[in-house]
Amino acid sequence: MSDQTLQHEELRVTIPRAEALATVEEARAAIDGIDAALAALLERRAAVAGVVQRLKPVGGFAGRCPDRERQIVAAMAERAPTLGPERLARIMNAVIEAGLEVAELQRRNVQDGHGRG
Numbered sequence: 001m002s003d004q005t006l007q008h009e010e011l012r013v014t015i016p017r018a019e020a021l022a023t024v025e026e027a028r029a030a031i032d033g034i035d036a037a038l039a040a041l042l043e044r045r046a047a048v049a050g051v052v053q054r055l056k057p058v059g060g061f062a063g064r065c066p067d068r069e070r071q072i073v074a075a076m077a078e079r080a081p082t083l084g085p086e087r088l089a090r091i092m093n094a095v096i097e098a099g100l101e102v103a104e105l106q107r108r109n110v111q112d113g114h115g116r117g
């Protein structure tokens with residue numbers, strides 16, 4: 001197995017087109033599948049954002065970077081034009097703040113000596 005394969009995971013997800021769904025049950029099943037993928041992505045995103053917090057000179061809420069956050073939203077708006085930048089900004093603000101909270105909690109736990117074997 002290559003290093004690339006060992007150090008990366010692939011997420012494959014089937015996303016039915018909305019037009020293909022005819023019943024509430026079908027649509028809810030599709031939502032459940034999409035949410036399962038979203039949860040996995042959000043969990044991994046928080047972990048990766050936590051790496052940035054540890055590497056930046058000032059991490060956590062104190063090191064928040066509005067320019068970078070605007071870039072993220074602008075890039076996402078190109079892929080999600082129906083949601084648009086204003087709604088995506090609200091969604092991503094919640095996602096980013098959740099990640100920062102987790103990173104701060106983990107930093108405090110490390111400082112307090114929790115989580116050491």
Ligand SMILES: C=C(O[C@@H]1C=C(C(=O)O)C=C[C@H]1O)C(=O)O
Nearest residue numbers: 049052063064065068069096099
């Ligand atoms: C991850 C970073 O730190 C913060 C969190 C961000 C994120 O979760 O994407 C983006 C910008 C910063 O406010 C970063 O600076 O890149």
